[in-house]
Amino acid sequence: MKAAVIVFPASNCDRDAAVALEQMTGRKPRLVWHQEKDLPDVDLVVLPGGFSYGDYLRSGAMASQSAVMRAVKAHAEKGGAVLGICNGFQVLTESHMLPGALMRNAELKFVCRPVTMTVEETQNAFTRKYANGQSVTFPVAHGDGNYFADEETLNRLEGEGRVVFRYAPGQNPNGSARNIAGILSEKRNVLGLMPHPERVVDPLLGGTDGRGMFESLIETLS
Amino acid sequence: MKARVFVTLKNGVLDPQGKAIGHALNGLGFSAVGEVRQGKVIDLELSEHDEAKARSSLKEMCEKLLANTVIEKYDIELKP
Numbered sequence: 001m002k003a004a005v006i007v008f009p010a011s012n013c014d015r016d017a018a019v020a021l022e023q024m025t026g027r028k029p030r031l032v033w034h035q036e037k038d039l040p041d042v043d044l045v046v047l048p049g050g051f052s053y054g055d056y057l058r059s060g061a062m063a064s065q066s067a068v069m070r071a072v073k074a075h076a077e078k079g080g081a082v083l084g085i086c087n088g089f090q091v092l093t094e095s096h097m098l099p100g101a102l103m104r105n106a107e108l109k110f111v112c113r114p115v116t117m118t119v120e121e122t123q124n125a126f127t128r129k130y131a132n133g134q135s136v137t138f139p140v141a142h143g144d145g146n147y148f149a150d151e152e153t154l155n156r157l158e159g160e161g162r163v164v165f166r167y168a169p170g171q172n173p174n175g176s177a178r179n180i181a182g183i184l185s186e187k188r189n190v191l192g193l194m195p196h197p198e199r200v201v202d203p204l205l206g207g208t209d210g211r212g213m214f215e216s217l218i219e220t221l222s
Numbered sequence: 223m224k225a226r227v228f229v230t231l232k233n234g235v236l237d238p239q240g241k242a243i244g245h246a247l248n249g250l251g252f253s254a255v256g257e258v259r260q261g262k263v264i265d266l267e268l269s270e271h272d273e274a275k276a277r278s279s280l281k282e283m284c285e286k287l288l289a290n291t292v293i294e295k296y297d298i299e300l301k302p
Contacts, residue, residue, distance in 0.1 A: 057287070057288070058290055061287065061290070065286075065287060093292075094290065099292075100292060101290050101292040101293045103235075103236075103293060104238055104239060105238075106236070106238050107238070108238050108239065108242055148235065148292070148293055149292070175236075175238075
């Protein structure tokens with residue numbers, strides 16, 4: 001599986017994503033600067049966590065207008081896989097590649113801790129190696145992770161099996177609607193989630209629950 | 223021409239920051255303060271003299287970047 005990690009000014013999990021990808025796939029991903037108009041020939045594009053453009057205007061808003069995002073959209077339209085983690089999820093909603101919006105955390109605090117979620121869907125390239133209903137723990141680190149969409153959109157996401165990760169009861173760190181932690185696009189090739197799978201692929205870093213996502217992608221895209 | 227754009231959360235979208243400001247104002251003794259909603263003001267200078275054109279281009283700016291219309295609404299004020 002060939003992967004690229006997009007680097008925006010003030011991305012800060014780009015290296016984490018690159019290290020996790022290299023560890024899991026055995027090959028270095030390409031790091032692509034936000035001003036690039038074209039993507040290298042890759043199977044997976046990762047939009048990493050961070051504070052792209054200093055979160056100016058709204059988290060992810062400026063990044064969604066960058067040159068590279070046109071190429072990322074084109075990659076997704078051709079069916080290519082896109083994974084947005086944390087700020088990457090915010091960029092995906094601001095780019096209208098995923099529905100809804102990520103608002104300020106309900107408690108108005110930056111939340112940085114491990115959270116337990118349930119894997120709700122495994123019929124996709126990102127979570128097929130997990131068991132349906134499996135409980136996984138990934139760290140979160142965000143101030144704007146409160147997922148919002150109108151009732152109709154939320155019903156559609158649930159009806160179409162596009163809510164992939166849901167915070168476990170009592171674990172919702174940000175007030176997210178219906179405890180949503182991660183969702184898929186209509187074509188199921190774009191996933192956005194607030195928690196960080198790339199931070200839990202090595203036991204030295206406190207857990208390996210994130211490995212399943214990379215194993216799923218490798219199995220699907222290699 | 224100068225323009226001022228107001229971006230605020232749509233009715234029905236929870237505004238925890240507005241709520242916190244309201245609580246703080248109540249705490250300061252402003253007991254008459256009820257609901258508080260917080261928003262943004264963006265001032266722009268435009269090299270456009272036709273009001274209708276300015277308004278339609280500002281509307282496009284709001285839809286494309288200045289507001290996230292999933293959660294926010296906007297108002298445009300023009301000053302010649």
